[in-house]
Amino acid sequence: MWKILLVEDEVFVRRKLRKLIQWEKHGFTVAGEASDGEEALELIHQIQPELVITDIMMPGMDGLELLRQVRSEGVNCRFVMLTCMGEFEYARKALELGASGYVLKLSMSIAEMEDMLHKTGKEIERSTQQEQLERIRAFDRYYLQLRESLPLLSADGTASSTLAPPVPPAAFGRVCLLSVLQSEAKPNAEALIASGAVSSSSRIWPGVLSAEGVTTLFFWSDADLTVNLQALPDRSLRGVYSDSVAPSHLQEEWPRLLLLANERWYEDTEGIAETSAVLAQVEHEESPLFRGFAPFNPSWRMEKEIIAAFEQLRPHDTEAALSAYWREMRNSRVRISHVWQTARSLDRIFTNITGAAATGLPSFDPETARSHDELLSRIAERATGLISRMSGGATRQGISHPEINRILDYLERHYADNITLKAMSRLVSMDEHYLSRLFKQKTGETFICYLQKLRVKKAMLLLKETGQPISEIGRSVGFPNDNYFVKTFKKWGDVTPGQYRKMSQQA
Secondary structure: OEEEEEEOOOHHHHHHHHHHOOOHHHOEEEEEEEOOHHHHHHHHHHHOOOEEEEEOOOOOOOHHHHHHHHHHOOOOOEEEEEEOHHHHHHHHHHHHOOOOEEEEOOOOOHHHHHHHHHHHHHHHHHHHHHHHHHHHHHHHHHHHHHHHHOOOEOOOOOEOOOOOOOOOOOOOOEEEEEEEEOOOOOOOHHHHHHHOOEEEOOOOEEEEEEEOOEEEEEEEEOOOEEEOHHHOOOOOOOEEEOOOEOHHHHHHHHHHHHHHHHHHHHHOOOOEEEHHHHHHOOOOOOOHHHHOOOOOOOOHHHHHHHHHHHHOOOHHHHHHHHHHHHHHHHHHOOOHHHHHHHHHHHHHHHHHHHHHHHOOOOOOOHHHOOOHHHHHHHHHHHHHHHHHHHOOOOOOOOOOOHHHHHHHHHHHHHOOOOOOHHHHHHHHOOOHHHHHHHHHHHHOOOHHHHHHHHHHHHHHHHHHHOOOOHHHHHHHOOOOOHHHHHHHHHHHHOOOHHHHHHHHHHO
16 A cells, blocks of 8 residues: 555545545555644655645645655655645646646545546556666666675685675665575565565565575565564575675675575585574584685596596496596585586587487486586486487498498597507408498598597597697597697698687687
8 A cells, every 4th residue: 555644734624535535445545644744744754655645825834845845855755736726826836846736625526536546546656666677677786796796715715806895776774685596496585575484674675686506585674684484485495594684794694695505505405594503514614615615627637537438438437437526526615506517518518429319318407406416416317328329229320331330339439549440350350451442432431531530520529618738638539649630630620729729719
């Protein structure tokens, strides 16, 4: 309900208005009465009405002066003026000062007043919606600016940002934060307020921002806020909440919640907890929790082991290498968003290596995993499933010769080894010269060209998807020295490995 203040020096007029008008029907309630402008000004400050219905001519401060004073103070409420027949000039001035309209007291009817209420209510509704939209946009910008200024600690203990914290776009006395893992169903701030899960003696203004794999809800109010976990409409949410703090403390409080929510991702802890309860579980400051979001520098050796095991169709070794990589990320307590990025990158490498065998595979979304261990299980299952597809004996498209397909499968798994045509002839028990002619007949390429192209293709994948040094990539795909690698790469790729990596990064 919108609040109305009635300002009229004649008591019987106020009583008549109160009695005859169906205020609630139009979304209004009479929140107060005043007999002159001075009393009305004081009540406006106290009850903050959306609409003031005031007589123009009153002793002391009249209606025009009241309107002028309210506008000079920047108070945003609507005015409807009550006037007599000979006061049209005053009514005109009131309209110039921003009054929504006027009603003649002597000829005033219920229908006329209710029409004015309906019209003014629509104005208030449009204005309120516009103000809320502008405030939402302002707060969205504020959250992003605040995020950029957060002093998330790096490995050496220095702040990652020296930006001063931004000023909130509206003056609130307190703010309460609730940070939940982003893999959960997105929490609804309005529903939390409606259920009583977050409450305050004053009006609450909610906001939301997702960062670092965590969705944080902000609840702003002029009074202290209380979180009641028993009233949560969704008990499956996992995260942490803070007591209400002064907005000036947000730059310290929000990073702490992000770190604590990050901890719950690694520990796979259920429910919502208060920050002090989570901190109480940490026995000493050597815990990864106190190190902040340290930068994670993965070992290329570990990534190479994963890719090599996958390419060689060794599911158990692939799972073991993935587990080691995930343990390293757990020990470093890297951000959830980085774990997602790692999983996506590996899945992209796996599907690229698999090629046509990955056709029809469901999409892979790491953000739906509820914990670090669950994501490991998913990416491991994904990898072993793709290995199963590749090792299922599917022949190369357009090549039906079993011995040639056997050689192609062998090359796919062992391209980095010192492979010769003679060794392949022994593999399939064929004469070397006959195999050379047969290989070109079935594939359209000589054996050496096919092997070079395959190695260049694998090198391209590593150049694009990893930061591994170029010289290491060359050796890892079977080129014995850098010169031979660069020369062969340019022969089949038209550019050098360094140029290809730069082009891939710019794409």
